[in-house]
Structures are given as structure tokens and as C-alpha cells.
Amino acid sequence: MKIAVHITHEALYKIGGIGEVLNGLCTSQSYYNFFDRTLLYGPLFEYIGSASTRLGRDGLVYYSSRDHYDAGHFGDLFRPILEKYQIEVVYGKRRLASELNPYKTANVDVLLVDVTKMKKELVDQQKYLFWEKFGIPSDRYEKEWDYEQYFRLSLPYFELIKKLFPRAQRIYHFSHEYMGVPCLLALELDLEFTSDVHKRIFYAHEVAPVRRIIENHPGHDITFYNLLERAKGKGILLEDVFGSQMDWYRTALVKATQRFDRIFAVGDWVAEEYLFLVGTGEEKVKVVYNGLPHEHLSFEEKIKSRGKFERCLDSKGCYRVDIIFSHTCRLVKSKGIWRDIILLSLLDPLLKSNNLTGVYILLASQIPQGRPPELVETMVKEYGWPFNHRVGWPDLVGDEIFINNLIENFNQRSKAIRAIFINQYGLSKRKCGIDFPEDITTRDLKLATDVELGMSIYEPFGISHIEVIPSGGIPVISTSCGVYFLLEKIFPKDFKPYFSVDFIHQAKDLPDEILFRINPEKREMLEELALAGQLRALYNIIPKNEQDRIKLFEGMQSYISKLDWDYIVKTYFFPALL
Numbered sequence: 001m002k003i004a005v006h007i008t009h010e011a012l013y014k015i016g017g018i019g020e021v022l023n024g025l026c027t028s029q030s031y032y033n034f035f036d037r038t039l040l041y042g043p044l045f046e047y048i049g050s051a052s053t054r055l056g057r058d059g060l061v062y063y064s065s066r067d068h069y070d071a072g073h074f075g076d077l078f079r080p081i082l083e084k085y086q087i088e089v090v091y092g093k094r095r096l097a098s099e100l101n102p103y104k105t106a107n108v109d110v111l112l113v114d115v116t117k118m119k120k121e122l123v124d125q126q127k128y129l130f131w132e133k134f135g136i137p138s139d140r141y142e143k144e145w146d147y148e149q150y151f152r153l154s155l156p157y158f159e160l161i162k163k164l165f166p167r168a169q170r171i172y173h174f175s176h177e178y179m180g181v182p183c184l185l186a187l188e189l190d191l192e193f194t195s196d197v198h199k200r201i202f203y204a205h206e207v208a209p210v211r212r213i214i215e216n217h218p219g220h221d222i223t224f225y226n227l228l229e230r231a232k233g234k235g236i237l238l239e240d241v242f243g244s245q246m247d248w249y250r251t252a253l254v255k256a257t258q259r260f261d262r263i264f265a266v267g268d269w270v271a272e273e274y275l276f277l278v279g280t281g282e283e284k285v286k287v288v289y290n291g292l293p294h295e296h297l298s299f300e301e302k303i304k305s306r307g308k309f310e311r312c313l314d315s316k317g318c319y320r321v322d323i324i325f326s327h328t329c330r331l332v333k334s335k336g337i338w339r340d341i342i343l344l345s346l347l348d349p350l351l352k353s354n355n356l357t358g359v360y361i362l363l364a365s366q367i368p369q370g371r372p373p374e375l376v377e378t379m380v381k382e383y384g385w386p387f388n389h390r391v392g393w394p395d396l397v398g399d400e401i402f403i404n405n406l407i408e409n410f411n412q413r414s415k416a417i418r419a420i421f422i423n424q425y426g427l428s429k430r431k432c433g434i435d436f437p438e439d440i441t442t443r444d445l446k447l448a449t450d451v452e453l454g455m456s457i458y459e460p461f462g463i464s465h466i467e468v469i470p471s472g473g474i475p476v477i478s479t480s481c482g483v484y485f486l487l488e489k490i491f492p493k494d495f496k497p498y499f500s501v502d503f504i505h506q507a508k509d510l511p512d513e514i515l516f517r518i519n520p521e522k523r524e525m526l527e528e529l530a531l532a533g534q535l536r537a538l539y540n541i542i543p544k545n546e547q548d549r550i551k552l553f554e555g556m557q558s559y560i561s562k563l564d565w566d567y568i569v570k571t572y573f574f575p576a577l578l
Contacts, residue, residue, distance in 0.1 A: 003171045004035045005161060006203075007153070007180025011042030011110055012056060012094070015368065016330065017290075018176045018205055020463055021266075023096045024291055024565040027104040031569050035172075037109060037165065041157070041183070043149050044090055044112040055110055058095035065089055066114065077163050085122060085156045088114035091164075098293035111160060115152035126155055126186070134185055134256050141249035154182035158190045169197070172577065175260075176203045181253040184260060195261070201577070202257035203264045203288075206460045207273040208250035213242050215333045219518040220457040221480040222526060225269070225504045226515055228276050238277045251277075264288040264576060266461040267482020286576030289486045290461045292470065294564035297447070299553050302471045303546075305447035308437045313359060316387055316435070322544055323351070323358040325417070326449040328442065328464055331364040331399055336478065339455040339503075341406050342524070343476070343531050343538075344417055350539055351416035358417040360453075362407070363427055363445060366398040370425035380433035386422040387435070396423065449473040450543050455501055456481055469497060470560050472553030474541060478503055490562045497556050499538050506530045 010019035025031050026038055044066075046054075051061050051069035063074035066088045078089055090112045097105045127138035130151075141147040165171065175181050184200045187193045214224045227241055238245070245251040257263060258278050263285045265271035271285050306324070313321055325344065329335045344360055351358055365371075371379075375394040379385035389396050389404050396404055400423050407419045424431050427442040446452075446467045452475045454465035459481040466475055466483055476499045477484055487498050506526045507515060543549045561567055 001036045001165070001168045001170075002034065003165050003168045004038045004174065005041055005171060006038065006174045006176060007041045007157075007183050008176040009042055009179055010176075011040035011112060012045070012059075017461070017463060021176075021203075021205070021290055023098050024293060025569065025573070026096050026106040026108055027098060027293065028291075028565040028569045030566050030574070032106060034574070038106075039109040039111060039161075039164065040094075041111050041113075041153070041160075042179070043153060044088065044114040047114070054090045054112070055092045055094050058097075059092055059110065060094070061090060061092040063089070063091045078160075081156050081159050081163065084159075085115075086117050086119045087156060089160075103295070104293050109164075111164070113153055113156065113160075115149055115155075118152050118155065122155060123152060126189075127151070129189055130182070130185065133188065134259075136185075136252050136256060141252070144249055147249040150179045151182045154186035157183040158187055158193070162192070170199065171197060172199045172201060174201050174203050175257070177205050178208060178250045178253040181256060185256060188259070199262070199577075200260040201262045201264055202254075202260050203266075204254075204270050204274055204460075205266055206458075207270060207277055208254055209238070209245040209248060209277065210273045211334065211458050212245075212248070213238075214458045218520050219507075219515055219523055220336075221478070222503055222507050222523060223515045223518055225480065226507055226510070227512065228272060230512070231276065232272075235279075237279045238273075245277075254278075258284075260284070262286060262576060264573075266290055268485040269480065269482055270460045286572075287485075288572045288576050289482070289568055290463050291565035291568035292463065292466060292560075292563045294561060294566070295470065297471055299472070299550060302447045302549070302553065305444035305471075308440050308444050309359075309361075309448050312436055312440075320357050321359050322356045323450045323542060324448055325358055325360040325451045325453060326363065326445055326468075327360075327453040328363045328445065328467075329454070330368075331366050331403065331423070333399075334456055334458040335364070336455050336457045337362065337364070337403055338406060338524070339478075339527055339531075340453045341410050341419075342528050343453065343455070344419065345410060345413070346528075346531055346535050347539065348414045348417045350535070356416060356544060360417055360419040361445065362403070362419065362421045363424070363442070364403070364421075365423045365425045366400045367423075368425055370431060371423075373430050376424075376431065376433050380435070384435075386424065386432060387420060389421065389423070446473070447471045450549070451476055454478075454481060455503075459483075466498075466563060469556060469563065472497075472543070472549050472556060474498055474543070474552070476501065476538065480504065486563075490559055495555055497541075497552055499534075499541060501530055501534060503527055503530045 008018055051064040051067035054061050054064050062071045065082055093107050094110050095105055095107055130136045130138055173184050175184050214220050217223050255278055258281050265287050268287055271287050327340055371394050391401055404421055407421045410419050427445055429436045429438050449468045452468040452473055454475055455478040461482040465477050479500050479502045484500050543552055
């Protein structure tokens with residue numbers, strides 16, 4: 001029996017990219033055929049509710065110690081461990097499905113653990129062992145609950161796994177990001193741990209200290225990746241260049257993964273970043289790209305989705321829209337949204353001179369749970385949200401204010417392109433108000449889009465960027481995005497239905513000291529130079545009419561299968577795993 005255990009903060013809900021990866025992996029037929037069981041393991045975050053709601057709408061609860069609920073004698077299995085560590089558990093199954101292809105589903109086991117009242121003496125003992133064996137100074141990080149809860153999850157981990165899968169012949173333990181690292185390290189502390197049965201994989205969806213450096217340095221990716229490339233082959237490591245990163249617990253945990261069997265990097269840059277940080281283990285590091293849930297689309301579906309937006313925009317004064325630009329993302333600095341505005345400002349006169357019009361839809365929110373429908377209704381009635389905005393909750397908060405200022409300034413200058421900022425998590429009539437069609441969804445935005453912007457400063461992969469490809473949309477990405485390397489492998493030189501912008505090598509001739517001292521103004525000059533230099537080439541491949549869209553749509557069909565999760569699992573995941 002082969003078991004896969006995925007340790008993640010998204011064991012219950014899909015919050016971001018890791019949840020999307022789990023959905024894609026687990027619903028892949030090749031993955032399903034290989035693993036006999038899959039378990040998602042993580043913290044119990046929600047304490048309000050009942051046994052029937054603990055695993056969400058698509059969940060089936062078998063056991064909940066918090067609710068004194070047991071549907072199958074699981075209490076006898078778990079009770080000794082619960083009493084030993086003073087923890088609560090919720091165990092059952094949940095259904096995984098893709099938003100883009102709801103017909104692909106999978107049922108997985110879920111085990112959530114409440115560690116808030118864990119016995120302190122056992123926690124302290126484990127921290128001592130972690131320091132003695134792995135050199136991890138837990139006392140330095142114990143004020144960080146994020147560290148503390150994932151550390152505590154490691155104490156009962158192996159005992160719970162052995163109880164659930166006593167006859168397993170091989171267990172693959174996947175730590176998604178730093179969250180599962182303590183659990184995988186703790187396996188070594190158990191006398192029953194053997195490396196022939198238990199395989200440990202660090203699934204690097206990013207390299208945490210690298211994200212922090214790139215986001216905080218004014219030169220962003222331009223500074224970091226130029227310095228990384230210059231350091232290669234010289235024995236120079238990340239902390240030699242940027243100083244110690246050990247003040248952050250995530251750095252300590254990522255460094256400790258050198259002990260594991262495999263490092264799965266979701267992109268080529270992530271593999272380089274990991275080696276830049278740890279300095280060794282090149283033979284363990286494998287690039288395992290992400291994929292898309294494959295679905296069979298017709299061009300008519302694209303036109304139907306496009307019509308929904310055209311009717312909506314027509315009511316707001318956009319009577320003709322030749323090109324739909326979009327960007328769907330989390331509203332964080334790494335997405336480089338200001339680069340969208342630079343590009344659109346350059347494209348605007350070009351569209352105007354060719355009698356073309358465009359709309360740019362930014363779907364991004366500072367609030368992961370989104371604005372509730374009752375507040376949406378009030379904003380729509382009072383001032384026409386989301387086409388108009390006001391500062392302050394329930395509308396613009398945090399970085400949304402900065403982004404909205406960028407968009408307002410752009411709209412005041414632009415002649416051919418109008419920018420619309422929808423600061424909501426997801427797209428629907430219920431979430432976005434009466435101006436939107438009853439049946440509109442985020443999927444419609446992906447289908448309708450001609451150009452998806454994704455010029456991130458840090459993007460380990462970038463699933464969202466390529467979701468427009470199956471319907472004939474063109475992603476515009478930076479070469480800092482991991483997905484760029486996958487696209488280069490899939491598409492031939494004479495047909496590239498994507499556009500890559502190389503901001504990094506715009507500064508390849510600058511001395512190290514200049515790269516270090518670069519300020520935002522000079523960096524934006526370099527960004528504008530990179531975009532201006534490729535503007536005509538980008539303009540030429542943008543679909544501007546229905547004939548262009550049909551040609552792109554038909555041209556992409558023979559390549560889409562190589563973006564599918566099943567192809568990714570067979571081509572990259574299994575060769576790296578086995």
C-alpha cells in the first residue's frame with residue numbers, strides 16, 4: 001500500500017497556490033492510480049461549529065473529539081494519542097475539485113489537529129531535541145505562533161500516521177512549504193523510522209527568504225537574480241550577499257530540508273534559489289512544474305463569456321471593447337501590478353492610433369474572504385462600486401488604496417484603454433453587484449480575456465497566468481515567473497502564444513554596487529525601457545478581432561495537453577519522486 005501525506009495549511013480550504021496544486025495533483029488520473037490513499041494533514045483553525053461542519057460543505061466527518069462524535073470506533077484509535085499530548089482531532093474525508101474543470105474530482109482523507117492546549121513539557125522536550133539534532137533554535141521563534149503551531153503538529157504526527165496506516169509499505173511525506181518541515185524532521189526522532197519505508201519530500205512552492213528579499217529590496221527581481229547569476233559557481237551563497245536570514249524561522253526550516261530525500265522546486269528559479277540558500281544537495285533538487293486541469297473548450301464558450309463582459313461594460317459607457325486585458329491575483333507586492341500600468345500606458349497611444357479600444361480588469365483583493373454581499377449591495381447603490389471606489393472599509397483598505405490611485409491616474413490620461421479595479425475575492429453577481437450578469441464567474445473572465453498580465457517580481461510558478469491559454473488568451477509574463485520555463489519547453493519557436501518580458505537582463509551590465517543601491521525611480525526606468533523595447537512585438541501578437549482569436553484558439557489546441565496535470569505528473573512528478 002502506497003500512501004501520500006501532504007502537510008499544509010490548506011488541508012481544509014483552498015486559500016492560494018498550494019491548494020490549487022493539491023487539487024491538480026490529487027485529481028490527476030496518474031496520481032490516483034499510483035497512490036492507494038492520500039491524507040491532508042494540518043492545523044484545526046476553526047473552533048466554532050459542529051461535527052457536521054468541521055470539514056466544510058464537501059466534507060464527511062468520521063471523528064471529532066471536540067464534538068464527542070464518532071462514526072466508526074475511531075475513538076479507540078485516537079484516544080491514547082489525544083490524552084498523551086492533550087490535543088483534539090477531526091478526521092474524515094473531503095472532496096477536491098477544480099474551479100476551471102469541476103468534472104475532475106477526488107476524495108481524500110483529512111486529519112486536522114488542535115494543538116493550542118498541548119502539554120508544555122512535551123513541547124519543550126521536542127524543542128530541545130530539535131536543537132540537539134537539527135540545530136534549530138526554537139526558543140528564538142517561539143513567540144511566532146505560526147512557527148509554534150507547525151512545530152507542535154510534529155509531536156503526534158508519526159503516531160497518528162502509524163495508527164491510520166499500519167500496513168503501509170511506503171509512505172511519501174510531502175511538506176508543502178515550511179509548514180510540514182517539523183513533522184518530517186520529527187520522523188527521525190522515532191525508533192521505527194526507516195528511510196526505505198518513509199520518503200520525505202520538501203515541496204518548494206517558493207524559497208521563503210528569497211521572497212522576503214525580493215519584495216523588500218527596491219531593485220526587486222532585477223537586483224536579486226542578477227546577483228544570483230553572478231554568484232553561481234563561485235561558492236558564494238545567499239547570506240554572503242544579503243546577510244544572515246536566520247532571524248526568520250522559515251529560513252531555519254527551509255535550510256533543514258537538506259536532510260530530506262527530495263526537494264521539489266515548482267520552477268527553475270526556485271531550484272536555483274534553494275541551492276543559492278543552502279549551497280549543497282544539487283542531486284536532490286528536482287524541478288516539478290505545476291499544471292492546469294485540462295478541459296475541452298469550444299470557441300463558442302469563449303464568445304459567450306466575452307459577451308457577458310461586453311454587456312456589463314456597455315452599460316457603463318464602454319460601448320466597444322476590442323481587447324480585454326485582465327490580471328487575477330492576490331493583492332501583494334510580488335505581483336508587480338505597477339508594471340501593468342506602465343505597459344498599458346505605453347500601449348494606450350498605440351491602440352488609439354489604430355482605432356482600437358481596450359479594457360483592463362484587475363480582480364484582486366486585500367481581503368481573502370471578500371466583501372460580504374450585504375455590504376456589496378450598499379456600495380453598489382451608494383456610489384456604483386466596483387466601477388467607483390471610496391477609501392475605507394468596506395471598500396479600499398491597505399495596498400488597495402495605492403493600486404486604486406495608480407488606476408485612477410491612468411484613467412485620467414488614457415485615451416483608448418479603461419482600467420477597472422474589482423477589489424473582491426472572486427467574481428459573481430452576488431459578490432460584485434447588480435451590474436454583473438446572473439451567471440458570471442471568474443472562469444468567464446479567464447475565457448473572455450485576450451491578454452492576461454502577470455509580470456511578477458517573484459512568482460515561483462504562476463498557475464493563474466496560464467489559465468487563459470486553453471481559451472486562446474495570451475499571458476504576458478516576466479522571465480522571473482517559473483511558468484516561463486515550462487512554456488519555453490512546450491511551445492515551438494514559430495508558435496509562442498505567450499509573451500515574456502526580461503526585466504532582469506536589462507541591468508545585466510550594472511556593477512554589483514549599483515544593483516545594490518538601485519532606487520525605485522531607477523528601477524521603474526529600467527522596467528519601462530524593457531517594456532518599450534518589446535512593445536511593438538507584443539502589440540503584433542495581441543488578438544484584435546475575432547479572426548485573430550479563432551487563429552490563436554485553434555493553434556493552441558494541439559499543445560494544451562502538455563499543460564494538463566496528468567501530463568505534468570507523468571513527465572515531472574513521478575520521475576522526480578521515484
